[in-house]
Amino acid sequence: MNIVDRIVLQGEKEDEGKRIDVFLASELDYSRSYIKKLIEEGLVLVNGKNVKPSYKVKEDDEIVVNIKEAEKIEVVPENIPLDILYEDEDIIVINKPQGMVVHPAAGNYSGTLVNALLYHCKNLSGINGILRPGIVHRLDKDTSGVMVVAKNDKAHMSLSNQIKERSVLKKYIAIVEGVIKEEEGKVEAPIGRHPVDRKRMAVVQEGRYALTLYKVLERFKNNTFVEATIKTGRTHQIRVHFSYIGHPVVGDPVYGYKKQRFKLEGQALHSKVLGFIHPTKGVYMEFEAPLPDYFTRLLEILRAEKDRD
Secondary structure (H helix, E strand, O other): OOEEEEEEEEOOHHHOOOEHHHHHHHHOOOOHHHHHHHHHOOOEEEOOEEOOOOOEOOOOOEEEEEEEOOOOOOOOOOOOOOOEEEEOOOEEEEEEOOOOOOOOEOOEOOOOHHHHHHHHHOOOOOOOOOOOOOEOOOOOOOOEEEEEEEOOHHHHHHHHHHHHOOOOEEEEEEEEEOOOOOOEEEEEOOEEEOOOOOOOEEEOOOOEOOEEEEEEEEEOOOEEEEEEEEOOOOOOHHHHHHHHOOOOEOOOOOOOOOOOOOOOOOOOEEEEEEEEEOOOOOOEEEEEOOOOHHHHHHHHHHHHHHHHO
16 A cells, blocks of 8 residues: 555644544545545554544644555446436536535545436536536535536536626525624625635635625524625635624634534535526526525524523
8 A cells, every 4th residue: 555645633722522533524635434434444543543433632642644545536326316406408406415525536436416416317518527527516515505517518518608707696595603783795805725724715815806795684692694695606705705704604614613502514504596597498597495404403593592582
């Protein structure tokens, strides 16, 4: 086995009690399933010893992660259930669940939306190559909601052009930290790679233009339920912008509060509405993804908390 990278980390006070697989997945650009595989293969050592994925990190732990040479990549169709909102010979519109990665990448070659689509559709647009067939836009792993996928190259080109022209309607809903006082507002701030942590995005002067419009749907004791419409599609845009104005998305493991009140699998962010011109029919179509269970439960908790006061 050839080791191509060796990463050394040290547990800090705020890391105390975190599962090692969760900790490493948050610190490194690898999925939790890939980290778990490395641990099970004895490639992760804590203070020189093998551990289980459930090991709880302690302050001053020396954690060594050995990355082995990548194997030949093969994207395999997998019989994974899809929540299909619409489908024809050109496109498929799906409601992506929280926790599903959109396309294969290092450490995530199975269990992705692409694996599921290849099984269901058989053929997808090949413009983006074997790792991202049919993918014209993405949602973060822990962001749920509506997505459109191109089944052929003609549909891919049409949808991609609409996205570039910023004519696609993208509405999200989110629960953010703190109480936003104004009824509506906008965040117009450039987004680029974080100057220190290159795996994160940030509002930086040399970044690319980004615009997020938002309006308040409901206020709670310590949180706000908002609708956000993005006019640009920068990586992590909504998460970065709300963090920038002091109202990070609840549950966001990257841009949110270090101490979270709620035990969520990820950020409370849902792609609710997607609207575009159909690639071949030429008519405007709009799709809405229903609220996922995790989002509904969180709203119920916040409403109950508000009613008690």
